[in-house]
Amino acid sequence: MRAVSQHKWWKALARDRFLYVLLAPVLVYLLIFKYLPIAGEMIAFKNYRLADGIFGSPWVGWAQFQKLFASQEFYTVLRNTIVLNMYQLVFVFPVPIVLAILLNEVRIEWYKRTLQNLLYIPHFISWVVLGSVVIALLSPSTGFVNFMLKAVGLDPVYFMASTTWWPVAFIASSIWKEAGFGTILYLAAMAGIDPTLYEAAKIDGARKLRQIWHVTLPGIRSTIAILLILQTGNMMDVGFEHIYALRNASVTSVSEVISTYVYTRGIVNLQYSYTAALGLFQSVVGLVLILSVNRLIKLLGERGLW
């Protein structure tokens, strides 16, 4: 029996050898650049020394984590990461849904398509550029926004250096970059809604708003669910490039997040093991989050990610 199945395997291998030859470099790539770094997380339990390498450095157990959890900075960075992500969830996540609903109501086809194409543009622009445009627009001396404030007789505000305004600029720039592009999936889901449902709603006397509430929103519920899972899975991770493009020395207390902290302490200040411990903490919590939200969404009767 066993011999037969082995024989089959060989036949399949021989028949599809071309496909396996194609796959081989991919597997080598994944092994070296994806799985080796995962194994490299072990340096969180070591005291990494350049000369000894990942595998040769001495083990120190949980020492790096004890140091991490004892430091005040860890809690600041963790808080900022979670707070900024919460803002994203509350203020940024719903925007594409609303925008998609509005776009879906536009009946003039060319106008709708033009709007969509214009709204997608920021998605393709780098955070460095968007960040510098935001900084330029909000500059207290030469920024457009402050010229407007001065024109109506208000004092100029130095937005980017204020710990109150900086998160607002962060959220607004998020909406600017991704709200338009985020509508693509929702609009596609809306296009798939059976038009007879709208007809039936109309016959029942439902006005536009009720139609949106009872037909459109249920029609895109599973798309919302899936994007919500992905968003929550990212709860421990605020985009490095986004923060890096907007941050400055005056607002570190609200802008320093896990990724920027790992970069400055690890890559710049060479504290590899300490920051690897923080990175591992981040990855594990992220994995647990995405698994549990996926579970929760399935319990609520939606299709999960897997």
Next chain:
Amino acid sequence: MRPRGLARMPGIVNSVLLGLCAYVTLFPFVNIIMVSFSSSRAITSGEVFMWPVEFNLEAYMKLFKDGQLLIAMRNTIWITCIGVVFNIVMTIMAAYPLSKSRLRGRKPLSMIILFTMLFSGGMIPNFLVVNELGLVNTYWALWLPGLMSVYNMFVMKSFFESLPEELEESASIDGASSLTILWRIVLPLSKPVIAALTLFYAVGWWNSYMNVLIYIRSTDKLSLMVKLYQMIALVSPELLRGEGVSEVLITPEGIRAAAIVIAITPILCVYPFLQKHFIKGVLLGSIKG
């Protein structure tokens, strides 16, 4: 029943509102472009909105004469071109075999690839692996770790799966080799998805700067975005308080704007030609994703 004319009001309000959204989205870009063509006097007195004031090309002349931004741009073009070629080849090499349901071991292989999306070694272990391979400060440190995006690979795989099986079968009966089938039949049919992924990968490389920040050390090898970031970080006097950088480094507003315009022009130029492809690409990914 409400009168016909009034019943159309919400629709008109909606259209106007959305037009306003588009305007707000694009105004900052328009403003920056106009600033880049205006005199520094007009910029500092806040006269520039939707059109250039005291039109001049001085900012661009200075940038071209200085040349640093151009070197960075040349580097970015090089990084992008080679990077995209690697990406597309690698993505096809992974997606094509995995799209064949007859492939033995397809399930575990897909799982191995999918897992890297859920859990990955962080910034530091990645850096150490690249460092121990001796790739730091070469562009291989950018290209090799970024050979393939798993998400894009699944997009391409679902496209391959949507192609009719019979095409390949009849070709193989005619005696075509597997390579010929892939090259002559499958890939020509896959132009739309290849175009979409080329756009995604190219934009990714063009805009990327975290990896350059981490892996590239020599000033003459820096990419456009990192160079731009350095210029901007050194520009705003307000942002420099307490960072001990002298005022001499401060670049005028107009030059900063010109640098931004140079950095986004290529993307804005290719965008209109590729916009119908990327929507297809995004939707393709969402079917199975």
